[in-house]
Amino acid sequence: MSGDDASASRASPAGAGDARPPAASGRPPVAAVPRGPVAVPALVRRTLPGRELVPVWVNQVGGTTWRAEDAAGPGLHAKWAPAGSGLDLDAEAERLGWLAGRTPVPAVEALVRDDAGALLVTRTLPGRSAVDPRWLADPVRAVTAVGAGLRALHDALPVDACPWTWSAQDRLARVRPDVDDDVRAELARTPDVDRLVVCHGDACMPNTLLAEDGTCSAHVDVGALGVGDRWADLAVASWSTAWNVGPGYEDLLLEAYGVERDAVRVAYYRALWDAGP
Ligand SMILES: Nc1ncnc2c1ncn2[C@@H]1O[C@H](COP(=O)(O)OP(=O)(O)OP(=O)(O)O)[C@@H](O)[C@H]1O
Ligand SMILES: [Mg+2]
Incomplete structure (x- = not known):
């Protein structure tokens, strides 16, 4: 299944800086903290039912990262990469596994995918x-x-x-x-x-x-x-x-x-x- 949740989710308060200079070579605009509503990918909603989803980052290839709050469970972050974006979440999950215990990095909770993209879920770190x-x-x-x-x-x-x-x-x-x-x-x-x-x-x-x-x-x-x-x-x-x-x-x-x-x-x-x- 693919597609975005019709109800876009509100961004966290604006103010944080951009990650990249304006891109050369026809690349998409800068990665940044979103300053408006962001559509929730269906895979994010399906993987994290019942959680409040706050968009915290939109990257240069249209990927989005969400803070997924749940009063009952641990805080999670969910990084969604659109299919064909070149963002390799398998590579990231492998490296997070290797880094665990060597240096502080988020723990991997899940890596899932559908036709529209892939999703890496990690435990929210303090800070x-x-x-x-x-x-x-x-x-x-x-x-x-x-x-x-x-x-x-x-x-x-x-x-x-x-x-x-x-x-x-x-x-x-x-x-x-x-x-x-x-x-x-x-x-x-x-x-x-x-x-x-x-x-x-x-x-x-x-x-x-x-x-x-x-x-x-x-x-x-x-x-x-x-x-x-x-x-x-x-x-x-x-x-x-x-x-x-x-x-x-x-x-x-x-x-x-x-x-x-x-x-x-x-x-x-x-x-x-x-x-x-
Ligand atoms: N497990 C986590 N705990 C706390 N914060 C997190 C976690 N995962 C991601 N973040 C926050 O979400 C932001 C976006 O995540 P990440 O940098 O992995 O996305 P990205 O789209 O690859 O970024 P870039 O634009 O640098 O390529 C991070 O800068 C960080 O502030
Ligand atoms: Mg980043």
């Missing part, structure tokens, strides 16, 4: 995203927590035991078809690896949860996690401070991580990110 209005109002603390949280993630995860890669070489094979030849030629000149770590794969501010004391409490959105140069994450994490907070915070993130800015690797991994699917 708020680093782009929650609470943290956007305290950007120094938020950016510091994201940098320190990324360092903690990299330090915690064993490269040798990680089954996935996010190397530049592998990502070069997935560069979008519309990317110009001169950009491809630049990307073919990959800098030497500075330090191999298990990269988050989308280490932007919205994917970092912060506890009430302003420290990083968990990471979400780990579908691309894999072994790569730490600058692949650092380039995107520092860039996301500009998208989400504004100019002037990139070096604070790097300082909180504990590294000096490497301008060449930052530029390379941002270009690779921009050329990706």
